[in-house]
Amino acid sequence: MHAAGLAAPAGTPRLRKWPSKRRVPVSQPGMADPHQFFDDTSSAPSRGYGGQPSPGGLGYHTHSSPAEAAFLADPVSNMAMAYGTSLAAHGKELVDKNIDRFIPVSKLKYYFAVDTVYVGRKLGLLVFPYLHQDWEVQYQQDTPVAPRFDINAPDLYIPAMAFITYILVAGLALGTQDRFSPDLLGLQASSALAWLTLEVVAILLSLYLVTVNTDLTTIDLVAFLGYKYVGMIGGVLTGLLFGKIGYYLVLAWCCVSIFVFMIRTLRLKILAQAAAEGVPVRGARNQLRMYLTMAVAAAQPLLMYWLTFHLVR
Numbered sequence: 001m002h003a004a005g006l007a008a009p010a011g012t013p014r015l016r017k018w019p020s021k022r023r024v025p026v027s028q029p030g031m032a033d034p035h036q037f038f039d040d041t042s043s044a045p046s047r048g049y050g051g052q053p054s055p056g057g058l059g060y061h062t063h064s065s066p067a068e069a070a071f072l073a074d075p076v077s078n079m080a081m082a083y084g085t086s087l088a089a090h091g092k093e094l095v096d097k098n099i100d101r102f103i104p105v106s107k108l109k110y111y112f113a114v115d116t117v118y119v120g121r122k123l124g125l126l127v128f129p130y131l132h133q134d135w136e137v138q139y140q141q142d143t144p145v146a147p148r149f150d151i152n153a154p155d156l157y158i159p160a161m162a163f164i165t166y167i168l169v170a171g172l173a174l175g176t177q178d179r180f181s182p183d184l185l186g187l188q189a190s191s192a193l194a195w196l197t198l199e200v201v202a203i204l205l206s207l208y209l210v211t212v213n214t215d216l217t218t219i220d221l222v223a224f225l226g227y228k229y230v231g232m233i234g235g236v237l238t239g240l241l242f243g244k245i246g247y248y249l250v251l252a253w254c255c256v257s258i259f260v261f262m263i264r265t266l267r268l269k270i271l272a273q274a275a276a277e278g279v280p281v282r283g284a285r286n287q288l289r290m291y292l293t294m295a296v297a298a299a300q301p302l303l304m305y306w307l308t309f310h311l312v313r
Contacts, residue, residue, distance in 0.1 A: 114147050
């Protein structure tokens, strides 16, 4: 029989069993707390999966590979980059040269060399040309001075802005009459451009037929013929505010003003050159030049009315 099954003899004092206490070892530095479920890794270096996270916050290394470093340090790639840069510069130079051959950009800069004072004075000259006396264009070393220094010099800023404003005013007029549509507005703009182109071609052809040697260029003609849009804008705006009576009064004044302006401007460009060539004042060729000047000036009021009368009702 086992000893555990034997009963203690009588009179023997029984020993009381106390629960045993397990001694917990003192935690050493670097050892985790036994009662803590997870390790505190907030201050310790990260273990596993690559150490410190990348600046991007994705937890991966961002160092460049040896192949990339070798490619960047490769002289062949640097040579290809330099060749591409030089090729792009050569292409830009070639494009600029061809554009300047077909469109004289350097000459166009002269016609846009204006300032606020010049624009104000020129608009006053177009509306009130009767008080202006000196119509000669100033020259400096056989080159005309910039428009901002000479009110008589032609410019393209006022004609361009006046044409755009005329299209906007035409759209406003059509909108107030419930007739606005993109097609009709486009037809208005294309019609104005077509008439301007026809004018320039007709004048150049006439100058060629009468053998007139003048310093008038195509850009000069576009500038002088584009000044009529200023009077057209005034007539249409007045018609929208005061009806047809205001339209006819303002348009009539602007038509007479542009007629006087064109006569006095083109007279110096066409007839003065004839006088310098020694052509008699009463000669047949000089008479043709005078008729040509009158025809160009008279065509401006007609076109001003033709392009605006249907906008006012």
